[in-house]
Amino acid sequence: MTFAFEAEGLVKRFGKTTALDGIDLxxxxxxxxxxxxxxxxxKTTAVRILATLLRPDAGRATVGGLDVVRQAGKVRRLIGLTGQYASVDEDLTGTENLVLIGQLLDLRRTDARARAKELLNDFGLAEAADRPAKTYSGGMRRRxxxxxxxxxxxxxIYLDEPTTGLDPVKRDDVWTIIRSLVGDGVTVLLTTQYLEExxxxxxxxSVIDHGKVIANGSPAELKxxxxxxxxxARPADPARLDDAAAVLAAVAGRPADSPTRGVVAVPVSGDAAFTEIVRRLADAGIAVTELSLRLPSLDEVFFTLTGRHTTEEAA
Amino acid sequence: MTTTTTTATAPPTRPVVSRPQERPFGLIRHSLALGRRSLIKTLRTPEQLLDVTLQPIIFTLVYVYLLGGAVSGSTQDYVQFLLPAILVQTVLFGGMATGVNLNTDIGKGVFDRFRSLPIGRSAPLIGSVLGDLIRYVVATVSLLTTGFVLGFRVQTGFLSALLACVLTIVFAFCLSWIFVLVGMLVREPGGVQGIAFLVLFPLTFGTSMITPKETLPGWLQTWVEVNPVSHAMEASRALMVGGSAGTHIAWSLGFSVLVLAVFAPLAVRAYRRRT
Known part of the structure; x- marks a missing residue:
């Protein structure tokens, strides 16, 4: 199997904090x-090492077979980075931003202009091309x-939390763009806090926690x-929370959790369980104001994988 | 680089521009492109030029009207003495902002992008310093205009005066690498400003800028004689109002090159280490 990028046993410490503790990606x-x-x-530390911005304390990483430390210059010709914070210049226009990057990548000025125009069109920014980026909306800036x-x-391409802070419609825009990238044969590393994404x-x-990979696999395997x-489920009468929890637990065959006040949740393995829960809640006479079936949140993933909630961890 | 990409899956349409190839003279081209960025940013927020526009006017007015009578007997004579020298202070002060601005700029996401691009690590720093040359030009124009209004007249010739301005700007350009280094080492922009002032005060005021050297105590005269900023000021005086400039030009240019050779690599090293 060919890997576009590979990281083995990356370790990175900042003072006493161990950001990466032997990570493989x-x-x-x-x-x-x-x-x-x-x-x-x-997540960000791993991306920064793979993007040649940081040197690992131990382990090695390659992009296209080139070492990110020893052959950093060559690696930089193969990668694109979109950081967690908007990495565009707010005072420059959309065109100026892209032309500058083009020139720094050794494109001739006319080519840099042509490439900028092409990209601004592709990303629906043609009309805003000559406005400073600080006048852009959050979604436009991300594009x-x-x-x-x-x-x-x-x-x-490294995308470090590309949809954090975007509303659902703009998030879908970014998702569409990312899917089209892969269609063009690009390899993408995407960091996210959302299992849904x-x-x-x-x-x-790869699920990571405290600088280690704690689970690996396809989305189906992980789920x-x-x-x-x-x-x-959110019972209409808060006093019946425990009864509702008992129903959920009985159907799922595992204890129900209470992620927020007044709500009980339990992971289930098939759609049939949902129908069963609806029926049993009705039989028990428990009225609910909210009843939904969704993918687990990151917090629930962590609870399942590590037995603790993400919020319990010291940052 | 001779690596060819064999992995590219053919896109449905022929791309307008293909993958860029490495070209020679990268550092110069990249630095100029980044200098242009810095220039655009300054011109788009002209209030950034307020300090270099007003500060020379204020300093000149204060010195000329407070000290003119005492030092030279008249403000007219004093302005001839002061102006070529204060040109150096004005332009040097203008360079402090390079360190402060870089310190702010480097924390922004766009610098992460620069770091991920195949450009020399020094290019973003050189670009900033080049872009800030506009500040020196504005400071020089503002100062000469103020001087002209107060009665200053060049005694030598246009080319000679122009050489004085160019020499001063080259001097400040080289010294601004000290501020770039400070900007890379200090966490807060305010700290950069404070340290830059500490460096600049003995350099610009331990000179014959506002009073003739002969009136100073002996130990201070010794400092004035070795202080490269004095030589830059005397060179500017000689080129604008007459006198022998050779030694002073040699001193200030030599020092400029020395500062550049020491501080530019240190600044780039500090930038590489800063994450």
């Missing part, structure tokens, strides 16, 4: 690797950011481990 050519983890798990990482037609986009998912979907 690999992205198959033309696929999306989703790196799922809470804040402070080491410009993505466009900037594509100027050099990279083989590998990793499930929607990634071919493989099998964490129980696939979750049924969530």
């Amino acid at each position: 690999a992205g198959r050519q033309g696929s999306v690797l989703g790196v799922l983890g809470p804040n402070g798990a080491g 410009l950011d993505l466009a900037a990482s594509l100027v050099g037609r990279p083989d590998v 990793a499930d929607a986009l990634a071919d493989d998912i 099998r481990v964490v129980g696939g979907q979750t049924v969530l």
Whole structure:
């Protein structure tokens, strides 16, 4: 199997904090690797090492077979980076931003202009091309950011939490763009805090926690481990929360959890369980104001994999 | 680089521009492109040029009207003495902002992108310093205009005066690498400003800028004689109002090159280490 990028046993410490504690990641050519983890798990540090911005304290990483430390210059010709914070210049216009990147990638000025125009069109920014980026909306800025990482037609693109802070419609826009990238043969490393996002986009998912990979696999495999979907119920009468929890637990065959006040949730392994829960709640006379079937949140994934909630961890 | 990409899956349509190839003279081209970025940013927020526009006017007015009578007997004579020298202070002060601005700029996401691009690590720093040359030009124009209004007249010739301005700008350009280094080492922009002032005060005021050297105590005269900023000021005086400039030009250029050779690599090293 060919990997577009590979990291083996990466370790990175900042003072006394160990950000990465021997992490392994690999992205198959033309696929999306989703790196799922809470804040402070080491996602950004891993991306920064693979993007040649940081040197690992131990372990090695390669992109296209080139070492990210010893052959950093060559690696930089193969990669595109969209950081967690908008990595565009707010004072420059959309065109100026992209032309600058083009020139820094050794495009001739006319080529840099042509490439900028092409990307601005592709990303629906043609009308805003000559306005400073600070006048852009959050979604437009994110699209410009993505466009900037594509100027050099990279083989590998790193997207560090590309949809954090976007509303659902704009998030869907970004998802569409990411899917089209893979269609062009690009390999993507996507970090995210949302299982839903990793499930929607990634071919493989690595779940990381405290700088270690704690689970690895396809979205389907991972969902099998964490129980696939979750049924969530909010009894109309808060006094019946325990009764509702008992119903959920009986059907799912595992204890129900209470992620927020007044709500009980339990992972289930098939759609049939949902119907069963609806029937039993009705039989028991428990009225609910909210009843839903959804993918587990990151917090629930962590609860299943590690036995603790993400919020319990010291940042 | 001779690596060819064999992995590219053919896109449905022929791309307008294909994958860029490495070209020679990268550092110069990249630095100029980044210098242009810095220039655009400054011109788009002209209030950034307020300090270099107003500060020379204020300093000149204060010195000329407070000290003119005492030092030279008249403000007219004093402005001839002061102006070529204060040109150096004005332009040097203008360079402090390079360190402060870089310190702010480097924390932004766009610098992460620069770091991920195949460009020399020094290019973003050189670009900032080049872009800030506009500040020196504005400071020089503002100062000469103020001087002209107060009665300053060049005694030598246009080309000679122009050489004085160019020499001063080259001097400040090289010294601004000290501020770039400070900007890379200090966490907060305010700290950069404070340290830059500490460096600049003995350099610009331990000179014959506002009073003739002969009136100073002996130990201070010794400092004035070795202080490269004094030589830059004396060179500017000689080129604008007459006198022998050779030694002073040699001193200030030599020092400029030395500062550049020491501080530019240190600044780039500090930038590489800063994450």
